[in-house]
Amino acid sequence: MDNLDYGIIDLLRQNARAGYGDIGASVGLSASAVKRRVDRLIADGVIKGFTVQVDPAVDGLGTEAYVELFCRGTVSPQELQRILSTVPEVVDAGTVTGSADAIVHMRSRDIPSLEEALERVRNAPNVDHTRSAIVLSKLISRQPA
The missing domain is CATH 1.10.10.10 (Winged helix-like DNA-binding domain superfamily/Winged helix DNA-binding domain)
Known part of the structure; x- marks a missing residue:
């Protein structure tokens, strides 16, 4: 390159x-x-594909939250991925340093559907609790450079 x-x-x-x-x-x-x-x-695999980015609100996914996920005991990243991949409202997630085990980015159509999705995450084996922050206004949104 x-x-x-x-x-x-x-x-x-x-x-x-x-x-x-x-x-x-x-x-x-x-x-x-x-x-x-x-x-x-x-x-060469440098460019992985071309895509269209649609405003999530147009897709009916105007409610957005960032969720800290806390687990009981030691849970592997693969197990967290298995748990979170069953919840369609999860759009991005990663393991993190600090007191939380993972940070989860969720999108849903409204607060009740977000709450339902959070309950599915909370009810998963090994999940102790979550701490959520609902996004009020988007300040910056860009793709990595």
Whole structure:
């Protein structure tokens, strides 16, 4: 990967539908050279795919919460993944340092459905309790650079 590849990736992050000619004009390459580089980045697994990001509120998932998950005893990351993967409202989760065992990002259509999803998480074996924070306003939302 060189600076041209990084430039192409940055432009695709901003607009995955950008034309090769437009990208080329920005990075100083021809459209065909950009296409060859994009094809190589895909083949090498650097670019994993192209996607559409839809406003979660439009999808009916306007309620958002971050949940700290506390377990009884020692629970493996694989077990936490198994538990959380059964709850469709979980959109992201990771093990963390500190007193919580994991942080879980959840989205639901409303507070009652969020509460139901939280109950499914709380009722899982090895889960002791949760601590939730409901998002009131989104301040920054961007994809990793």
